Amino acid sequence: MALxxxxxxxxxxxxRDIWLVDDRVTFxxxxxxxxxxxxxxxxxxLTDAHxxxxxxxxxxxxxxxxxxxxxxxxxxxxxxxxxxxxxxxxPYPELDDEPxxxxxxxxGRHVAPPxxxxxxxxxxxxxxxxxxxxxxxxxxxxxxxxxxxxxxDRGVGDLAPAWDADTLTAAVAAAHAAGARAAVHTFSESxxxxxxxxxxxxxxxxxxxxLDLIDLMARQGTALVPTMINIRTFGHIAxxxxxxxxxxxxxxxxxxxxxxGVVRAAHEAGVPxxxxxxxxxxIDHGLAAEEMLLLHEExxxxxxxxxxxxxxxxxxxxxxxxxxxxxxxxxxxxxxDPRRDLxxxxxxxxxxxxxxxxxxxx
Numbered sequence: 001m002a003l004x005x006x007x008x009x010x011x012x013x014x015x016r017d018i019w020l021v022d023d024r025v026t027f028x029x030x031x032x033x034x035x036x037x038x039x040x041x042x043x044x045x046l047t048d049a050h051x052x053x054x055x056x057x058x059x060x061x062x063x064x065x066x067x068x069x070x071x072x073x074x075x076x077x078x079x080x081x082x083x084x085x086x087x088x089x090x091p092y093p094e095l096d097d098e099p100x101x102x103x104x105x106x107x108g109r110h111v112a113p114p115x116x117x118x119x120x121x122x123x124x125x126x127x128x129x130x131x132x133x134x135x136x137x138x139x140x141x142x143x144x145x146x147x148x149x150x151x152x153d154r155g156v157g158d159l160a161p162a163w164d165a166d167t168l169t170a171a172v173a174a175a176h177a178a179g180a181r182a183a184v185h186t187f188s189e190s191x192x193x194x195x196x197x198x199x200x201x202x203x204x205x206x207x208x209x210x211l212d213l214i215d216l217m218a219r220q221g222t223a224l225v226p227t228m229i230n231i232r233t234f235g236h237i238a239x240x241x242x243x244x245x246x247x248x249x250x251x252x253x254x255x256x257x258x259x260x261g262v263v264r265a266a267h268e269a270g271v272p273x274x275x276x277x278x279x280x281x282x283i284d285h286g287l288a289a290e291e292m293l294l295l296h297e298e299x300x301x302x303x304x305x306x307x308x309x310x311x312x313x314x315x316x317x318x319x320x321x322x323x324x325x326x327x328x329x330x331x332x333x334x335x336x337d338p339r340r341d342l343x344x345x346x347x348x349x350x351x352x353x354x355x356x357x358x359x360x361x362x
Contacts, residue, residue: 331351
């Protein structure tokens with residue numbers, strides 16, 4: 001059955017009528033369509049562009065498809081109708097087209113250095129194997145590869161690149177040769193510089209970004225997914241590490257404290273920024289709205305720019321068309337204008353996924 005939706009359509013900012021036929025959007029009237037929305041503010045479904053439905057709370061890999069479904073539904077019920085899983089230790093290609101789950105853009109497993117990353121999460125390889133492993137993980141995903149660009153090096157007592165610059169640069173090239181886009185986890189100044197100059201497609205976290213690199217990212221179109229919720233945990237990480245690695249602890253705190261200014265500078269320079277929570281492991285699912293509020297309140301992005309970063313621009317970036325003719329039939333509805341008060345995004349009044357009305361959010 002076709003559905004009819006009427007409301008203030010964003011970003012168009014005008015009252016529009018749209019019809020949803022199966023999983024597609026049309027602006028051509030469909031006789032007999034059921035009106036399921038009449039009023040409110042209508043957005044293409046929200047996106048979490050850095051999420052891990054393959055990692056359970058606490059950091060262990062999930063053990064079943066049902067666990068992945070449960071985590072994805074938690075995000076869905078918060079209005080997130082598209083997810084980029086930025087690295088999963090558990091394969092779940094069967095869920096790509098499952099009708100009651102968000103759209104999925106997936107990386108394979110993280111490609112990580114030996115004994116310098118979270119246990120059981122990544123494929124840990126030496127420098128000689130990185131390029132081939134990146135190519136293999138490109139085949140395991142559906143368009144993305146995730147690389148660990150840095151982590152603590154216990155020998156030096158601080159963050160350090162995962163491999164040498166030539167290896168990291170070759171890894172990005174291997175991802176592109178395999179037809180995948182490359183995302184990199186990076187906290188440190190040195191690793192993010194290598195990866196941005198190597199042409200990586202998206203920087204995850206990016207706490208070590210400098211103004212020069214921000215300008216380069218803007219020129220290249222390199223995306224930043226700040227995961228500000230994650231960066232707030234740096235104080236806890238520093239407390240745990242201080243006894244053995246005081247320099248690392250101080251470094252993490254300094255990166256945390258400067259980060260809102262980094263994100264603000266990136267936004268002002270024109271770097272594409274997308275909303276991502278890093279849910280999975282230490283961050284709960286369903287927190288996209290809280291990440292949006294941090295980008296607004298701490299990084300100074302306007303409410304409309306945050307909405308774009310979480311909705312229509314993010315969906316376009318991931319290849320999930322929004323509420324355009326022939327686009328995908330995903331939308332969230334809010335009773336009040338989220339541009340006036342962004343806190344509205346915490347409580348959608350109606351969610352439609354793949355042309356199907358979901359039960360009212362609790």
